[in-house]
Amino acid sequence: MTDQSAEAGALGGTFPELLRLDEIDENLFRGRCHAGAPLRAFGGQVAAQALTAAGRTVGADRAVHSLHGYFIRPGDPRRPIVYQVDRVRDGRSYTTRRITAVQRGEAIFTLSASFKEPEKSAERQRTAPAVPSPAELPDPYLAWAEADPEGYARSTVSRTLQMRFVPDDSPGLPPEDPGMPQQFVWLRAASPLPADEPLLHVCALTYLSDLTLASTTAMHLQPPRFRRTEPPRLTLASLDHAMWFHRPFRADEWLLFAQRSPSSSDGRGLAIGEFYDAGGALVASAVQEALVRERREAPGG
Template sequence: MTDVTEQSAETGAAGGSFPELLRLDEIDKNLFRGSCHAGAPLRAFGGQVAAQALTSAGRTVGADRAVHSLHGYFIRPGDPRRPIVYEVERVRDGRSYTTRRVLAVQRGEAIFTLSASFKEPEAGAERQRSAPVVTPPDELPDPYVAWAASDPEGYAQSAAARTLQMRFVPAGSPGLPPELPGMPQQFVWLRSATPLPEDDALLHVCALTYLSDLTLASTTAMHLQSPRFRRQEPPRLTLASLDHAMWFHRPFRADEWLLFAQRSPSSSDGRGLAIGEFYDTRGTLVASAVQEALVRERRTPPEG
């Protein structure tokens, strides 16, 4: 479980670029070691853990096979002060498909587990859901500018702008699809802040895995932030990624703008479900993501 309570832009901080964020040392065959920054105080950012686990799996697969899906479970909070060891199991190498399992370990205990499938490309008939027509990213404000102005010291320490760029599409913007009852939604443009190598498809996929964990959990709790649910003292939310799945449909570049269209169809039993789709600026559906998150309200007990 990766706690993202009051998740700040520090999640995009340490390292300064995706090649650095995803760098791993190969310490033995099928064994890798990496380090992750915090997403919340003393909690490793789950998106980076998942992206490094996928990187380790990809390092054991030939370049002719691209990852098409991943399924991960966050088991324990990772400690950003300690390295993480990734143990890769080569489950299957078939004619067209390759399967890998990865166990992320700290202090001898599993903190995350990942299954990933890779395949050779093949031709076939295509179709896709149409992309929503929203305000383009170059017409939206940069949230990091406001952050730098209000907290220059924190912004300088995080170096978030060197890692990723984000643009939030305001609710009610022209072109947004109508929000269905009981299904809050948000739309965010995302990309790497620095160019990535053109010939490293695995790096782009792992960078998108990192980016996909930034806002899905918050989508599950949007109903708790609406005026209908506000109190005089707004509850402090605890959000934590429980599991995460992705499907990669078509080639893309993570250093070009991608629209993350997110919706949450359910929240109950202290858990919320969010689904998301990534579209490039041409409207091509390149990836989908689903996440279940822990959603809890933490209220301050009354004085006296």
């Protein structure tokens, strides 16, 4: 992913369309990804399609509980991506899959995913932060539509996802720790998703989770996309991405993505995020390390 990824270009259609894969052989699938930046496939979609491929080899009685991915090379949105699934283990309770995304014979992304049978146990969780509801917040894409109607018309973002950014001065926000910038974003799929396809909701959330984490790592250097008026000064790109899914959820209902970045150094930034549903249940966690570099001026620029 690069700076704000999917905000940089057309998003395509609904989530079932974005995650569609053709099965070309046993454990072998093929898909296409839209651009997140010019000539670079959006990393969140690559990860979500890789997870979709893994799920196609696992029984419906086992749900995804974690994934760990590495972005190795930029994907080319003009070419299909082949997903090779390695059935690492099918245990009594847990199932492990390793997926390699390939273009032109080279790996562009690898993912390890674990699935498990549901079980009952004692529960606890961090309390959800008190933030304004999505209904109280403006739609940032409306401002985009007013400022660039042609660009907005070329994009199908409104059919794919909805976002609401929580202002930094909103009452009730937890105080920001020194050296740890934070941001809070409401996210959801823009159109209803089938209730009986939990894998689709998990894959959709995987896609959504890659939209804003990189920008959180760079908030000490520049505001996120919808909060700045000047051109970006940084190059941001996902290096690796991990998620854990704690409780059932729907990706077509509002989820609060509470994010913070505890470190940035060596051209890399780390961001940690938690997803809460509207009732305050912690449904998933995400961690991402992103490349953070100052953009170089082009020769003569």
